[in-house]
Amino acid sequence: MTATTLHRPTHRDALYLLEEAFGDGRMVTLFGRCTVDYDGRATSSLGPGDRLVVCKPDGTILVHTDEKRKPVNWQPPGCTHRASVRDGHLRVRSERSTPTERLDVAFERIDQVTAYEVTDRSDLRLQGSEEDLRRRILDDPALVEEGFVPQATERETAAGPVDVFGEDAAGRPVVVELKRRRVGPSAAGQLQRYVEAVDEEFPDEGVRGVLVAPSVTDRARELLAERGLSFVAVEPVADEGDDESGDGDSVAKAEGDGGDDGADAGRDDGPDAGDDAADESDDAADDTAE
Amino acid sequence: MTATTLHRPTHRDALYLLEEAFGDGRMVTLFGRCTVDYDGRATSSLGPGDRLVVCKPDGTILVHTDEKRKPVNWQPPGCTHRASVRDGHLRVRSERSTPTERLDVAFERIDQVTAYEVTDRSDLRLQGSEEDLRRRILDDPALVEEGFVPQATERETAAGPVDVFGEDAAGRPVVVELKRRRVGPSAAGQLQRYVEAVDEEFPDEGVRGVLVAPSVTDRARELLAERGLSFVAVEPVADEGDDESGDGDSVAKAEGDGGDDGADAGRDDGPDAGDDAADESDDAADDTAE
DNA sequence: GCCTAGGTCCCGTTC
DNA sequence: GAACGGGGCCTAGGC
Secondary structure (H helix, E strand, O other), rough: EEEEEEEOOOHHHEEEEEEEEHHHHOOOEEEEEEEEEEEEEEEEEEEEEEEEEEOOOOEEEEOOOOOOOOEEEEEEEOOEEEEEOOOOOOEEEEOOOOOEEEEEEEEEEEEEEEEEEOOOOOOOOOOHHHHHHHHHHHOOOHOOOOEEEEEEEEEEOEEEEEEEEOOOOOOOEEEEEOOOOOEEEHHHHHHEEEEEEHHHOOOOOOOEEEEOOOOOOHHHHHHHOOOOOEEEEEEEEEEOOOOOOOOOOOOOOOOOOOOOOEEEOOOOOOOOOOOHHHHHOHOOOOOOEE | EEEEEOOOOOOHHHHHHHHHHHHHOEEEEEEEEEEEEEOOEEEEEEEEEEEEEOOOOOEEEEEEOOOOOOOOOEEOOOEEEEEEEOEHHHHHHEEEEEEEOOEEEEEEEEEEEEEOOOOOOOOOEEOHHHHHHHHHHHHHHOOOOOOOOEEEEEEEEOEEEEEEEEEEOOOOEEEEEEEEEEHHHHHHHHHHHHHHHHHHHHOOOOOEEEEOOOEEEEHHHHHHHHHEEEEOOOOOOOOOOOOOOOOOOOOOOOOOOOOOOOOOOOOOOOOOOOOOOOOHHHHHHOOOOO
């Protein structure tokens, strides 16, 4: 029995199921009319309404309305769930310390309670992260600029860890900040912080800073320019067009618009819209619902 | 009927319920063994496992495992949900454009499907935000420093909008950056950005920068010091100890350790642990479950 | 435990 | 629509 459900249960019956489920590590959903109160890092209260509440065995609790991706209220993992009946309400309380915070969900009506046995061993595999961009740069440092030689990643400075630290063709220190997506002013400021910190380590060596990302906003570009920092446009994963066959030694083969290299190669991005058209066609479905 | 549930449905029966629910704006949960594939701003794939899937009428979809607050996969509001049966699987697809991205959940086994009618008009009321801190500062500018006169909020600069802009007792421009919680290096960098931008607007006027937050990390404090910026410790909501009875004209009554005012009042925070002890006692419960 | 930064961040607001 | 910054951000990785 992987899913145990009660329809329109009494508060007491719902309580018994919650007792069991919290005890043996099952995940629980409740749906009904409730109010929610939170006190901790901030304080909030939510009047009555129909919501879906999810309690996870790791101590997470989520309160979802019919809108938005974020729960209207929640508690992160590590909390302790407790349920009780009082004042004619089923109350689910989730608490933790460090920081001290508490979430109370009080149901005046419960439409459904379900306890699920969950078995999930699969790990998510994800591509397109900053980590992928880092690997791409280390595989082919010329993507940053001709002659760039990486020397360290996550190199510590007084202002924090630098993504990629190295030397340019002239032997000057180079600070590289990587972003998986289009960057704004904060990334420019971050790079500036690191460059200033490294500059104090290597006085009079002319430390340089390069922001590597798919694209950059106008204001961020201006901030970079004012501070003598560079931008280079690189996607976290290679575009499908160019074959990245080589084993890391391939140097800037088909850079397209071979413009001025070195400092400023930023062009607007744009999703390119070239969606792979070779997916399964929808008309082949047995049945379809929208 | 606010909740319609199918237990161990056939793919086709589940499909019909999804059809109806997507059509009339109901929220849906599915639980069963599925794989998940995502392609859009990044790309991911997740092997088979038991998960809870939530489809909201606003186009949100969430895939939750038994751990963590964040869904392992998701699609934000604005997407279009479609369901179909093919290859012996029930597939729920959620798509959108700008950016183009698609999420596919393929169930090999469905333990339960439920459609909910949701009515929720209540708005969350939350206290302790940066907005609250801003109001507090505007009510009592002396919390920043004696003689501070706020002149504008969200004042635009070349580097972005400044939280509070004003003058100090000597008539010098002051840039104030507010944070509702303990600040790190990025906040120091943000303040520096703004101060530099304002400095170009008012050359030779000695523009000052003040970071206002509950507390500050050591490294951020160093960064501020190196750049001649100040930190002032203020909580987003007044502590329960001091009575903030006055109507905005109260000036720094009981600041506790009346140390050196003006520049650096940073001490470590600590939640103070003084939880209100006047809540309902647990032993008065009708019934309790942990 | 705190610190630091990334994220398919989400989200509201403004332009 | 893009951009910019807040968030009870969450989460991972170091120390």
